Amino acid sequence: MAARKAVEKELTREMIMDAARDLFAEKDYQQVSMRQIATKLNYSHGAIYYHFKNKAELFYALVKDHFLMLNQRIEEIVDGEASNEEKLRKLYLGYIEFGLTHQNHYEIMFMIKNDEVRNFMSESPMLTYQNFARQVSKLSEKEMSIQEIWSIFISLHGFVSHYLGHVTTFDDVKRAAEFHANMLLRWTSA
């Protein structure tokens, strides 16, 4: 009975992911439904299943992208022009900014409890942390133990996870973030 959309704009994985990304800006994994995504795209919910096996696979595709983004952001900062201390500060702020700019994805990347989703990610969070830790180790004035760096990471995560949901953009807490970053810098300076 049903008509097909003009083929000029066939539904693609990208389009679906974009729509899902948008909905994620407001709600979390459980609250975003396949039907909502389809509605946003003006397609039927069944169509999504032609491009993605199921909900979990769709969201895994998103998460993978975001881990890539975060890793790139870290490298971008480290490869830039600045003193080591300045780079460290940027690293800390960059992490917070990323978390608060992609709040619902940060949640999936580092906070989700749902096993269905977590199984898909496996080692991505750990790899990102290891990358982060290696850079902190290189940039800090004094020799840092693994545990010390872990405390830094935990503290950054604390900042993001606290403001997550209570605040809409990074700029809302930029000054607080800068202060927190400075506090963490005390641990790496001789």
Next chain:
Amino acid sequence: MAARKAVEKELTREMIMDAARDLFAEKDYQQVSMRQIATKLNYSHGAIYYHFKNKAELFYALVKDHFLMLNQRIEEIVDGEASNEEKLRKLYLGYIEFGLTHQNHYEIMFMIKNDEVRNFMSESPMLTYQNFARQVSKLSEKEMSIQEIWSIFISLHGFVSHYLGHVTTFDDVKRAAEFHANMLLRWTSA
């Protein structure tokens, strides 16, 4: 058609709250249903509505209790016998222990995004933090700014929120928690 339970053990608000508490040890607000609570109690789901107006009210009653517990724990530590530094360490560890011992409640107390629940809590989290901050201010060697204390709190929250869901008991990460607490003590020592 239906029978009533023997009146020796009438259903009470306490019983319902206990059952809900238990289910919370495994799942979060959205995943715990009124029907599950009722099943656990061997009562029908309708019975709960005789004692609580709705789901949100039931969980608010739980949350209120837990804010009380946390505040008591803080006072307990501060009023105890120990050096100021030792009390601070205990304060930090106590906070983490509380968070990881009552994981799903911690989530509701400090991490929930759901407006339905958040409206019920209003200022409880802030009052708890203010209490915490006052004590840290008293116990630290040097004069601490509001922002510095806030960083400590954020960092503690980070520890809890990271391990939340990845770990079952406080003991699983006791040593890591102790290390983290020591890191935070560096900020308060002269």
Next chain:
DNA sequence: TCCTTTAATTAACCAGTGTTCAATTGTAGT
């Protein structure tokens, strides 16, 4: 004893979920 109050059950309603699948369509290749 009857009557009222209280407490519990159950069915029902409504709204939503992820997923599957037969049916249908548009389009490109022959």
Next chain:
DNA sequence: ACTACAATTGAACACTGGTTAATTAAAGGA
């Protein structure tokens, strides 16, 4: 023009959820 195929639809399935309301049963007082 015909066909093969990829893409899309929408109904249907099998759930789960919170909440309400009519109904029933027990307990206690008059």
